[in-house]
Amino acid sequence: MQQTINEKKVPKPSFSEAVKFWFILGWISFGGTTGHITIMHSFLVDKKKWISTSKFYHALNACMILPGPEAHQLSIYIGWKLHGIKGGIIAGLFFILPSMCILLGLSLVYALYGNTPLLTSIFNGLKPAVLAIILFATWKVSQKSLLTPLHFFAAAMAFSLSYFGHISMPYILIGIIILGIAVNLIFPKLLISRARNNAKENLIHEDLYFVNSNQSSSTTSLKKIALQLLVFVTLWLVPFLYVSNFMIDPAFWQNSSLLFTKAAFLTIGGSYTVIPYAANLLTNKLMWLSKAQMIDGFALAETTPGPLVIVLSYIGFMAGYNHFGGSLVMGSIGLLIASYFTFLPNFILIFMGAPLIEKTQKNRMIQSVLSLITAAVVGVIVNLAFYLGEEILFNSQPITLSDINWISLLWVIISVILLYRYKLNMIYLILISLLFGLLKYFLHFI
Numbered sequence: 001m002q003q004t005i006n007e008k009k010v011p012k013p014s015f016s017e018a019v020k021f022w023f024i025l026g027w028i029s030f031g032g033t034t035g036h037i038t039i040m041h042s043f044l045v046d047k048k049k050w051i052s053t054s055k056f057y058h059a060l061n062a063c064m065i066l067p068g069p070e071a072h073q074l075s076i077y078i079g080w081k082l083h084g085i086k087g088g089i090i091a092g093l094f095f096i097l098p099s100m101c102i103l104l105g106l107s108l109v110y111a112l113y114g115n116t117p118l119l120t121s122i123f124n125g126l127k128p129a130v131l132a133i134i135l136f137a138t139w140k141v142s143q144k145s146l147l148t149p150l151h152f153f154a155a156a157m158a159f160s161l162s163y164f165g166h167i168s169m170p171y172i173l174i175g176i177i178i179l180g181i182a183v184n185l186i187f188p189k190l191l192i193s194r195a196r197n198n199a200k201e202n203l204i205h206e207d208l209y210f211v212n213s214n215q216s217s218s219t220t221s222l223k224k225i226a227l228q229l230l231v232f233v234t235l236w237l238v239p240f241l242y243v244s245n246f247m248i249d250p251a252f253w254q255n256s257s258l259l260f261t262k263a264a265f266l267t268i269g270g271s272y273t274v275i276p277y278a279a280n281l282l283t284n285k286l287m288w289l290s291k292a293q294m295i296d297g298f299a300l301a302e303t304t305p306g307p308l309v310i311v312l313s314y315i316g317f318m319a320g321y322n323h324f325g326g327s328l329v330m331g332s333i334g335l336l337i338a339s340y341f342t343f344l345p346n347f348i349l350i351f352m353g354a355p356l357i358e359k360t361q362k363n364r365m366i367q368s369v370l371s372l373i374t375a376a377v378v379g380v381i382v383n384l385a386f387y388l389g390e391e392i393l394f395n396s397q398p399i400t401l402s403d404i405n406w407i408s409l410l411w412v413i414i415s416v417i418l419l420y421r422y423k424l425n426m427i428y429l430i431l432i433s434l435l436f437g438l439l440k441y442f443l444h445f446i
């Protein structure tokens with residue numbers, strides 16, 4: 001088959017052009033994973049034709065198998081495909097640096113003025129919208145992941161074990177993986193593969209894209225993997241040894257580094273997977289920040305571009321700020337340490353794992369397990385909604401119906417309607433909610 005005369009394959013984009021896009025993306029990537037993927041697909045696939053639709057979703061599927069926020073890893077993956085290691089590093093850094101800078105500024109403001117009546121009222125207006133966004137995300141994810149009764153069962157069990165049983169997320173994931181393997185071996189028809197069907201694109205059109213599915217899979221070797229692993233261990237170990245030995249109160253920084261590294265490897269299925277785990281651990285066990293501060297962090301994270309898991313950077317700030325008696329400097333260091341140890345694994349997972357996972361995309365066992373993990377994520381998001389809802393919708397603990405915050409409940413309902421019925425952009429909802437909080441302040445409804 002030959003290409004038409006008027007259609008030619010897109011040449012390799014220049015590195016400077018790619019850098020410009022990744023830089024801009026970092027500042028405009030609002031709206032969570034769906035927003036990130038939409039923006040990248042619109043520019044990289046539709047406009048520039050740097051990567052085909054089938055290859056784009058093929059890459060996204062590979063990133064979903066790996067732990068870590070898939071949108072961030074997708075940017076690293078595509079950057080790597082376009083310009084190798086340096087392209088992946090630039091894409092990954094520019095995806096998170098703007099949100100880190102914005103969140104640092106917001107965290108400083110929150111630490112200084114968070115208890116003032118004005119900011120309290122603004123947050124009280126914003127937090128119901130955050131709950132609505134999470135409820136809307138639950139619905140969106142469930143549409144694509146709850147495909148069979150077994151998927152509904154996995155979601156229900158993940159919610160029950162996490163919310164009522166207080167089972168840690170790692171154990172739930174292990175159980176889901178075992179269930180997926182067992183079902184695939186014994187009753188494979190109970191599961192429907194979630195593998196995307198975009199590979200049916202016309203081969204003529206596929207070849208027009210610089211990166212496309214007709215190209216052979218990337219090759220790797222044990223020597224290359226060992227070298228990359230050595231680099232990763234060095235990049236992780238040197239800062240870890242420094243904060244564990246030369247910082248004030250090294251035990252605190254050591255625990256912080258280990259916690260955020262562990263969290264990075266638990267985000268299978270997206271940011272919503274690790275957040276309930278981190279929230280429970282940090283507020284109920286380690287007591288590094290209060291539940292109210294944690295929920296305010298969700299509100300701040302929703303106002304920034306980048307992945308929602310950036311809330312872990314805020315947690316690092318508040319942990320350092322609280323532990324060292326209200327030190328803004330230690331809070332800022334805590335944010336940098338949390339960010340570094342949270343996002344570093346994403347780079348090595350792509351550089352090491354993507355070539356291997358590309359070869360397993362048609363493996364039914366992997367796809368079956370992935371489909372159950374994605375279904376379990378729905379249950380985890382519902383757990384997160386309950387966790388937030390207890391604080392946002394009720395005025396006291398333990399919960400009683402007489403203590404419902406009717407204003408917050410009304411704003412949650414209005415926000416869900418705006419998102420679902422009128423397809424309102426999340427950024428506009430956040431801005432409207434901020435104005436709603438201001439209105440409450442001026443009307444003395446605090």
